[in-house]
Amino acid sequence: MKTNRLKNVILIKVIVLITISCIQDDNFNIPDLIFEEPIINGNVITIDAIAGMLAQAQNNGDDTFTFEDTNTYISGYVISSDEAGNFFEELIIQDVLENPTRGIKLLIDINPLFARYEIGRKLFVKLDGLTIGTTNGVFTIGVRDGNTIGQIAASLENEVIQRSTERGELVPLTIELDRLNNNLTNLYVTLQNAQFNRSEVLDLNPLTYASEPTDQFDGERVLESCNSNLPIVFSTSTFADFRGLELPAQSGTINGVLTKNFFGDTFNFVVNTPSDVNFENPERCDSIEIDCGLTDTQGTVNLFEDNFENQRTRQRISGNGWTNFIQEGTEAFEAFRSSGASPSLGISARIGSRNSGDVSSIAWLITPRIDLDAQDGETLRFMTSNSFANESNLELLFSTDWDGIEASITNATWINLPSAFIVGDNDFFGDWFDSGVVNLSCIEGMAYIAFRYTGNGDSAFNGIYELDEIIINSL
Template sequence: MKRSNPLHPFIILFILVFACVADDEYEVPVIDDAQVTITGSEISIISLKQALIQEMQTNGNQVLTIETDLYVTGYVISSDEQGNFFEEIMIQDEPADPNAGLRIKIDSNPLFQSYEIGRKVFVKLSGLTVGIDNGQLTIGLRDGNRIGHLSESRMFDFVARDTIVAVIEALPRLISELNEDMLNTYIRLNDVQFNRDLVLGDRPLTYAGEPGDQFDGERTLESCTENATIILSTSTFADFKSQELAPGKGTIEGIFTYNFFGDEFNIVVNNLSSVQLDSPDRCDPLEVDCGIASNPGNIILFSEFFETMVEGEPINGNGWTNFIESGTETWEAFFDDGANGSLGISARMGAYMSGDDSNIGWLITPEINFDQQENEVLSFKTSNSFADGSNLELLFSPDWDGNPETVVLATWKLLSSAVIVQDDDYFGDWIFSGNIDLSCIEGTGHIAWKYAGSGDPDFDGTYELDEIEISRE
């Protein structure tokens, strides 16, 4: 009787090992796409948030556990396929023109095969807990007074898939129009670009691949249609973290959210196909950069320490032009001997509680003739009171005629060597500008400090200015 030879043990091991290797990086789950039957009463995401706020205000609790048979409906707008999201999905209440969004914490990775972008889902609320986590409306399982993750084994019990996969239409918005009501919705920003310091020059930055990037890379996007910026946040685990930032101007689509600390608006993309910044027509300001001088001059051409100004009154005299481009606020004299102390009497401009959609104020020096001497140097000090998203720039105009009505028509160039206080600088410090070299400027011109903000709490900061000197050797 002829018998077959048994398989060699090595061959058996080889077959077992390679039979376990998936065709792709992830094992594709088997998902039943049959029509889902949902019981209970539907409420909106907005109603869910209002119930949480009521619980906070009435009972002082920071989270709310749902004990009734309720559910919310939403459409998935996030994807972890390229690693920029982790153990969470974001949904909004409509595929287009959404009213609200919700973050769902799920202890599973990846999620994009189960909950792809556009998938309609029903979130069964009974037994879940809602709260504000990292500044965002978030739902999951209760973990003390925090929001924990749903387990992978039960995620379909709580987050049921519908058969519908809708096309998500990004909501077009200006940066200044973004507010907390739009959190966790899919937005589009038009006419934006990365700040020139990030992308121009010999070494453009990457999305999140720099040595200093920990957990997330934060890159400033600026609008070309308004004076506003927002942070693009990218995970250091994203597949595209080491790609260089797009250098042009254009459109970007992503989820509008908060940073990890819940204190600054961010936009987060699912992948780089959402970043269409390919126009070379950037909107960078014109610049004048003569560099930094080693020392100031010993002859003063212009000086202002504001000590003769009247506290609480607009800055005037000494050749100043104090011009309001928009809003109701102006540069004014102030005195403060507290933690945010002034330097005697100082100048300040801010939009706190202004109620204005836009506040832009200019403080402009008298005309200076740069042909009458050489080696001019400018210096000053700035401080801030929670600058937030407001902005202060130092500008030079070679052609302004001195008429306040023509300020916005003149050519203004950024004096880019100046150091101006930033929002993350300690509010009680006064920051020295450096000795700004003006020696490359010819002819006559004016120097201006331009403030831009608004009554919106995210853009209503205050800047302070003092000890201005223009000197020469």
């Protein structure tokens, strides 16, 4: 009996030794998951084709369109990733890898998605039972939820989405901010020669992507094109892994998804990860600055003054040597009077692009020429208010080489005077704010002083500014 037990023990040891000897090394790599190209038993149509179906339905008074027993699929390539937390329970897909023409947002109750649906992965989406429409301003597919579009249930994932073996490299579509339209949403795009607004990255405390005390749900920053001088909202989720990183102060190229905000009325630029922000050029395209600072001394010799009381309300500011010039868009500085929640100071000047429909609104209000060599201690003082400035901008500039002709305004050198306080969006809209006594004594020659408004018809950039009690004095 003992002999048999001994033989069994020896036999087991021999088997173990033989098994171990068959192992070539100790590299236990996880094997690659192998899957086959799905067999699509149905017709495959384009994203653009179903966009046309939705347009037909909307022309007939319907907000959505639902597919019933069509045995039809769409195909597309994934352009979004939730790996860094900047997308959540959605896939953005576009029709082709390069030069795309149409994209769509797919809502699904699954998180995370990036491991199965990587960027550049081709997908097939079965349309039966799904509904298309416009959600948050962009073309969307999901399931009908009352009058809206809801998420596809996780249990239906494998029935609805077929993952192709094909995965390619996305080539971002180059866009310019003066040519944006709704058909470009849900596409992987690139903005070249861009930067973040100077107020967000050049101050002593640069802003982060989305971890400021005022950031709720999303951090919204101002991304600027140096080519068109137009802005766009750069949006980052407050749940993104990189929300605490500081925005880069340099300029360069940025790749991401063009989408819209929650309300669907403002274009947004969204990146998958901060590595999509390739800002490595130390040169920026900001206006030149000369900062003479503020002073406590305001002279008594008046060089120029206007409180706009002689203007006609609802008419363009004119007379008294003013140049009121529209560089882009349809909006000019106008006189207004108000006694409401945002009162004027009698008659004041106002500029804004709300309800303008302008792709870009740039307007100038320029003083007559002032000789800054004829006396000493020149200063400027004025008052500003706003009616929700949003991300529109009012700047104080001067030029010593403008010839006084409107056609050459944009060819002249305009230099920013940053020390003046100009009301911001966070300031109470019912109050008026003093600029401080702006020192002009470091400027030499014949100079024009200008107020330049920059905005557009987009709700994020259509703010209104009010201006009054402008006075230039010397000692």
